[in-house]
Amino acid sequence: MANKEFKVPPVAFPSAGNPGAAAPNIQQRRMATAPFQPNSGIPFMSFDIASAAASTSSGPIYTGSSGIGGGSVNFDDEEPLLDELGIHPEQIWSKIRSVLNPFRVNHTVHKDSDLSGPILLYMAFCLFQLLAGKIQFGVILGWIVVSSIFLYVVFNMLAGRTGNLDLHTCTSVVGYCMLPVVIFSALSLFLPVDGVIHLFVAAFFVLWATKASAALVVSLADGGDEHRALIAYASFLIYTLFSLLVIF
Numbered sequence: 001m002a003n004k005e006f007k008v009p010p011v012a013f014p015s016a017g018n019p020g021a022a023a024p025n026i027q028q029r030r031m032a033t034a035p036f037q038p039n040s041g042i043p044f045m046s047f048d049i050a051s052a053a054a055s056t057s058s059g060p061i062y063t064g065s066s067g068i069g070g071g072s073v074n075f076d077d078e079e080p081l082l083d084e085l086g087i088h089p090e091q092i093w094s095k096i097r098s099v100l101n102p103f104r105v106n107h108t109v110h111k112d113s114d115l116s117g118p119i120l121l122y123m124a125f126c127l128f129q130l131l132a133g134k135i136q137f138g139v140i141l142g143w144i145v146v147s148s149i150f151l152y153v154v155f156n157m158l159a160g161r162t163g164n165l166d167l168h169t170c171t172s173v174v175g176y177c178m179l180p181v182v183i184f185s186a187l188s189l190f191l192p193v194d195g196v197i198h199l200f201v202a203a204f205f206v207l208w209a210t211k212a213s214a215a216l217v218v219s220l221a222d223g224g225d226e227h228r229a230l231i232a233y234a235s236f237l238i239y240t241l242f243s244l245l246v247i248f
Contacts, residue, residue, distance in 0.1 A: 092117040102211040107219035118175020128185040147238040154234045159223035177213040180205040181242045202243045209239040
């Protein structure tokens, strides 16, 4: 069997055979490309971060020296926050003090009706009830609304066309006259739950609230002098209802 000869063409390795000829190719391959420069190709990114940070840190953003139209802003001329919200602590305290004496109720301070004081007494009443283990926030709020509407309807039906008692004033009177019931709720935390003393104390505070409420309603609205007894009876029912929440 004859051996076949295969002719293999010679292979030339440039790196080994002729290093001088391969040098330009290697240098061309290893040529360093220029880094990406965003300032040259993208015009909207041409900014200097270092200079921007230095400019912002050199001075405050808002100095308060200029206002709208170039005028200066003076916060000393601004009204207090409570006055802007319509909350006047001195007026609330004067109304509460007027209810403390049911025989001499100063009705002049109640002509400017508000709901800030009633809401404060409502929250105090709910807090004392919560300390007694009774969660009645929604019940008390609903009864205050219903009681105010009830007294408003009763008075205007009795007074007829001469009655000028509005619902806002009626709600304010019912809320401020809740003060005796709030005091009773605080005292009930230290009184025995079952006992005649508890009932007598409840009757005293209910009569106190009824006297103050009837006096304020008759004094603030026209046409209520001749119906004082009926107005007092409606007020008695209202505050008896709240006292039952404290007793039971």
